[in-house]
Amino acid sequence: MNNTALTSSLERWFATNARDLPWRTTHRDPYRSLVSELMLQQTQVSRVVEKFEPFLERFPSVAALAEATEDEVLAAWSGLGYYRRARLLHTCAKAIVDRHEGVVPDSLDELLKLPGIGRYTAGAIASMVFGQRAPIVDGNVTRVLLRVHNKPIPQADKATVDWAWQRAEALVNACDDPATFNEAMMELGATVCVPKGPRCLQCPISAECGALAAGTTESIPLPKPRAKQKHLYCASVVMRSTRSVLLEQRPGSGMWAGMFQLPTLEREDRAHEPGELVEAGFADPEHIESFTHVTTHRIVEFAIYRASAPTKTPENLRKHPIGSLDTLAISNAQMKALRIAGILES
Numbered sequence: 001m002n003n004t005a006l007t008s009s010l011e012r013w014f015a016t017n018a019r020d021l022p023w024r025t026t027h028r029d030p031y032r033s034l035v036s037e038l039m040l041q042q043t044q045v046s047r048v049v050e051k052f053e054p055f056l057e058r059f060p061s062v063a064a065l066a067e068a069t070e071d072e073v074l075a076a077w078s079g080l081g082y083y084r085r086a087r088l089l090h091t092c093a094k095a096i097v098d099r100h101e102g103v104v105p106d107s108l109d110e111l112l113k114l115p116g117i118g119r120y121t122a123g124a125i126a127s128m129v130f131g132q133r134a135p136i137v138d139g140n141v142t143r144v145l146l147r148v149h150n151k152p153i154p155q156a157d158k159a160t161v162d163w164a165w166q167r168a169e170a171l172v173n174a175c176d177d178p179a180t181f182n183e184a185m186m187e188l189g190a191t192v193c194v195p196k197g198p199r200c201l202q203c204p205i206s207a208e209c210g211a212l213a214a215g216t217t218e219s220i221p222l223p224k225p226r227a228k229q230k231h232l233y234c235a236s237v238v239m240r241s242t243r244s245v246l247l248e249q250r251p252g253s254g255m256w257a258g259m260f261q262l263p264t265l266e267r268e269d270r271a272h273e274p275g276e277l278v279e280a281g282f283a284d285p286e287h288i289e290s291f292t293h294v295t296t297h298r299i300v301e302f303a304i305y306r307a308s309a310p311t312k313t314p315e316n317l318r319k320h321p322i323g324s325l326d327t328l329a330i331s332n333a334q335m336k337a338l339r340i341a342g343i344l345e346s
């Protein structure tokens with residue numbers, strides 16, 4: 001494979017094939033790039049497109065984000081999932097204010113010292129915003145490289161990832177413009193060299209692709225063994241008045257940390273019986289609907305109940321006006337529960 005032939009084909013292709021995305025502006029702003037990179041990790045582009053501008057309107061600068069409370073940041077992040085990233089972005093903004101007077105640093109080393117910034121994000125900002133020859137590797141880039149080199153090996157193994165970083169570094173050093181090249185690799189993986197059914201007829205680097213020549217594109221990378229998902233059973237109880245609903249806040253660590261939810265009983269072995277809800281203090285529980293929510297590590301079976309609202313608000317619960325729920329951090333699963341209960345519109 002010829003490094004220069006590959007990088008120049010890819011850069012030319014990107015100039016006319018890049019998707020129009022809100023963070024892709026002619027002059028890249030470091031703060032916008034930081035926010036977009038954190039949002040894009042583990043979340044679909046279409047969902048990020050919806051949430052990106054409203055988040056930036058709410059927190060228009062590093063300083064504004066650093067000054068916000070964690071609850072405000074989590075609320076603005078609602079719908080993007082994986083809320084740990086929102087906390088990391090918030091901590092990162094505070095560190096940029098403390099260490100760099102609110103200005104995102106342009107050096108790869110300084111970027112890497114910031115909380116929440118790993119090698120990928122540091123490389124993305126250093127190359128795409130500041131034009132440095134810093135490589136980036138994520139799942140998309142690794143898959144493209146494995147196919148180009150016709151390597152039928154598991155994608156997530158440490159040896160594979162180390163190899164991908166070395167290859168990405170060689171390519172970014174051979175390219176014309178690191179910002180264009182890095183984004184083009186990501187774009188190719190996201191839109192053409194996709195996990196299933198790569199669109200090789202539309203691929204700008206097909207002449208350099210070992211897997212295409214060998215007829216192995218569909219079998220690279222090797223599938224990773226699937227981790228066994230644990231079951232969790234949740235009984236969520238709706239207790240409302242005309243204008244408000246009772247919610248609890250989850251603990252500050254663990255799954256859905258710090259987020260608001262309907263009062264919920266959880267167990268791992270089996271679903272709850274209605275009598276157990278009565279024992280837990282919920283009067284006259286009536287089952288409304290059940291649904292399954294699947295995460296990377298869990299299969300969560302939700303049962304939604306309606307119960308009579310207590311005359312006195314229990315200590316661990318707070319009344320929240322229904323009109324203000326969009327200012328709270330609420331997981332997608334609990335949003336669905338609130339819609340099932342008719343509290344939020346479908």
Ligand code: SF4
Binds near residue numbers: 144148193198204206
């Ligand atoms: S030719 Fe096909 S498999 Fe090879 S890089 Fe292009 S899209 Fe991927």
